Amino acid sequence: MGRKFFVGGNWKCNGTVEQVESIVNTLNAGQIASTDVVEVVVSPPYVFLPTVKGKLRPEIQVAAQNCWVKKGGAFTGEVSAEMLVNLGVPWVILGHSERRSLMGESSEFVGEKVAYALAQGLKVIACVGETLEQREAGSTMAVVAEQTKAIADKIKDWTNVVVAYEPVWAIGTGKVATPAQAQEVHANLRDWLKTNVSPEVAESTRIIYGGSVTGASCKELAGQPDVDGFLVGGASLKVNREHKQSRVFIIIMPYLPAPI
Numbered sequence: 441m442g443r444k445f446f447v448g449g450n451w452k453c454n455g456t457v458e459q460v461e462s463i464v465n466t467l468n469a470g471q472i473a474s475t476d477v478v479e480v481v482v483s484p485p486y487v488f489l490p491t492v493k494g495k496l497r498p499e500i501q502v503a504a505q506n507c508w509v510k511k512g513g514a515f516t517g518e519v520s521a522e523m524l525v526n527l528g529v530p531w532v533i534l535g536h537s538e539r540r541s542l543m544g545e546s547s548e549f550v551g552e553k554v555a556y557a558l559a560q561g562l563k564v565i566a567c568v569g570e571t572l573e574q575r576e577a578g579s580t581m582a583v584v585a586e587q588t589k590a591i592a593d594k595i596k597d598w599t600n601v602v603v604a605y606e607p608v609w610a611i612g613t614g615k616v617a618t619p620a621q622a623q624e625v626h627a628n629l630r631d632w633l634k635t636n637v638s639p640e641v642a643e644s645t646r647i648i649y650g651g652s653v654t655g656a657s658c659k660e661l662a663g664q665p666d667v668d669g670f671l672v673g674g675a676s677l678k679v680n681r682e683h684k685q686s687r688v689f690i691i692i693m694p695y696l697p698a699p700i
């Protein structure tokens with residue numbers, strides 16, 4: 441069975457009650473193809489999760505942007521995986537570069553979080569990616585392999601993991617990776633999974649791309665054999681005025697069969 445295309449919208453630390461309501465209304469009004477063909481997941485900040493989950497059409501799932509590394513307790517400011525499960529949130533984004541760089545999350549810590557979240561029944565969008573300095577030093581694949589290995593060391597079952605390759609230099613900068621750059625890393629990452637985990641995991645695990653994806657860049661990127669979808673930041677908050685559509689839908693529509 442082929443890998444189902446995946447489009448995630450990461451709203452990061454953005455939005456007011458009014459803006460979130462407006463985005464949800466736009467998403468609910470948009471055309472969407474069968475969930476057999478594409479998986480669409482939006483990730484609002486924690487405080488908006490229950491509202492978004494309650495108001496969104498059922499074809500669109502929600503993700504948290506982070507969760508605690510173990511069972512809850514005296515960890516002020518944290519949200520546990522158990523709480524997300526209790527709320528009916530199916531997905532969580534872990535290891536985003538903003539958390540690695542701004543909150544000091546190490547690869548090992550991210551690996552522990554991924555393992556714990558999976559064990560509680562969450563599905564995980566696990567982010568990896570190199571900085572500009574690392575790319576220029578020629579260590580892109582070494583960095584991505586080290587981050588992926590830290591996850592592979594802690595988990596056995598990859599069924600509920602989507603890997604998001606997000607080069608740090610492309611995030612929020614408008615400098616989207618070229619299709620060739622994205623394909624090269626995705627193919628190397630799949631190869632790494634084949635050698636270090638298993639051929640089955642390499643074949644079935646979705647590797648999605650994130651970093652300045654827009655309606656203009658998505659088509660060629662999605663045409664690459666190892667690009668299985670996107671994790672969209674800025675564009676997932678925007679509405680295309682002409683089409684009155686969320687830009688997440690603009691991004692996925694070219695690849696989809698007839699809407700339901």
Ligand SMILES: O=C[C@H](O)COP(=O)(O)O
Pocket residue numbers: 450536606610611612613614650651652653671672673674675
């Ligand atoms: O999680 C999403 C990524 O950080 C991409 O963000 P961006 O599309 O605003 O560059």
